[in-house]
Amino acid sequence: MKALAAGIGVVFLSPILIAGTGMMMASSADAVQSSGSFSSCLTDIDTDKVAEQVTKILDGASGKNVHIKGLDLPAEQVPNAQTIVAAGLSLDVPKKGQIVALATAMQESRLRNLNYGDRDSLGLFQQRPSQGWGSAQQIRDPVYASEQFYKHLLKVDGWQQMTVTQAAQAVQKSGLPDAYAQWENLATALQDAIAKTFPGGGNDADGKDADQGKKPSTSTTGCAPGQDGSGFGRIPEGSVPKGYAIPKDADPKARKAIEWAMHQLGTLYQWGGSCTNSHGPDPMGRCDCSSLMQQAYAHVGVTLTRTTYTQVNEGKAVSPAQLQPGDLIFSRGSAARPEHVGMYMGEGLVIEAPRTAKPVRITPIKDWTILAARRVL
Numbered sequence: 001m002k003a004l005a006a007g008i009g010v011v012f013l014s015p016i017l018i019a020g021t022g023m024m025m026a027s028s029a030d031a032v033q034s035s036g037s038f039s040s041c042l043t044d045i046d047t048d049k050v051a052e053q054v055t056k057i058l059d060g061a062s063g064k065n066v067h068i069k070g071l072d073l074p075a076e077q078v079p080n081a082q083t084i085v086a087a088g089l090s091l092d093v094p095k096k097g098q099i100v101a102l103a104t105a106m107q108e109s110r111l112r113n114l115n116y117g118d119r120d121s122l123g124l125f126q127q128r129p130s131q132g133w134g135s136a137q138q139i140r141d142p143v144y145a146s147e148q149f150y151k152h153l154l155k156v157d158g159w160q161q162m163t164v165t166q167a168a169q170a171v172q173k174s175g176l177p178d179a180y181a182q183w184e185n186l187a188t189a190l191q192d193a194i195a196k197t198f199p200g201g202g203n204d205a206d207g208k209d210a211d212q213g214k215k216p217s218t219s220t221t222g223c224a225p226g227q228d229g230s231g232f233g234r235i236p237e238g239s240v241p242k243g244y245a246i247p248k249d250a251d252p253k254a255r256k257a258i259e260w261a262m263h264q265l266g267t268l269y270q271w272g273g274s275c276t277n278s279h280g281p282d283p284m285g286r287c288d289c290s291s292l293m294q295q296a297y298a299h300v301g302v303t304l305t306r307t308t309y310t311q312v313n314e315g316k317a318v319s320p321a322q323l324q325p326g327d328l329i330f331s332r333g334s335a336a337r338p339e340h341v342g343m344y345m346g347e348g349l350v351i352e353a354p355r356t357a358k359p360v361r362i363t364p365i366k367d368w369t370i371l372a373a374r375r376v377l
């Protein structure tokens with residue numbers, strides 16, 4: 001498989017290297033200039049359509065009649081995506097890692113092998129010779145660049161529990177850390193389509209339950225305006241913001257768990273509290289962040305472990321761009337060992353037991369730095 005990845009890199013690198021510098025600079029400038037802002041949410045990706053169009057390119061189509069949302073130059077971009085996936089497969093990188101790599105390359109270069117960038121940044125991932133990524137010639141080799149990205153990703157502690165954008169940022173350390181999220185759905189569709197063209201490439205079990213590539217529901221956060229909770233304005237502690245209602249499409253158990261948690265609003269936080277009688281006289285009956293989650297779900301017949309450290313392993317991982325009411329979101333500390341947990345309520349809001357001397361409250365998700373998210377239903 002290593003030879004396969006290298007072969008693909010040679011085949012598709014050569015035309016790019018011999019292209020006229022002026023033409024390459026013009027197309028590169030467009031990508032770099034637009035990389036600082038979200039071009040679109042790209043949440044309505046048709047995976048089957050992407051697979052059909054990708055197959056045309058890989059079968060030798062010119063790209064003139066190939067249309068893939070988010071790809072302006074598919075004849076150049078799809079072969080580069082193929083190289084990234086092939087390199088991941090050759091290194092036994094799980095499906096999620098390949099999606100992280102594709103999303104990163106989409107953000108950094110729009111999947112083009114750029115011959116310049118910010119300062120001395122080059123190539124698909126805009127890696128810098130001055131930062132130890134390799135020589136300029138090496139970085140311009142898509143196979144080498146892809147392998148270097150994966151090697152750095154695999155060294156990140158807990159990367160598989162991170163969101164795609166967090167894992168990408170852990171490697172890239174970008175000045176725009178949230179920008180990778182916009183490419184997750186397209187990256188997922190590309191990985192699905194391309195991996196199937198390799199022997200055994202479509203059998204990666206780690207993607208079966210990850211909800212990757214699903215069209216987000218109306219209650220997702222994503223990059224859509226108005227879904228970060230900011231529309232509710234300032235929310236008085238312990239109160240329900242005016243106009244909020246649990247989304248109608250929420251899972252019935254999630255709805256009941258949210259309702260139970262909302263009945264604890266205004267009760268004071270107690271570290272180590274059981275959350276079994278938050279309105280009672282005994283402080284140890286009050287809630288801390290993880291006992292609030294545990295008891296909310298206990299009241300709908302779902303058993304959760306007691307601490308934030310263990311709840312981060314409950315259920316299955318989901319992307320913050322695909323949150324549904326009832327999902328647990330984690331912050332502070334690290335993705336592998338977070339120190340705080342809250343419950344997503346839909347409409348860009350989170351219910352939490354924040355810290356000592358603060359009451360159970362509802363906060364906008366824009367105030368959260370999400371390290372991980374888990375769906376326990």
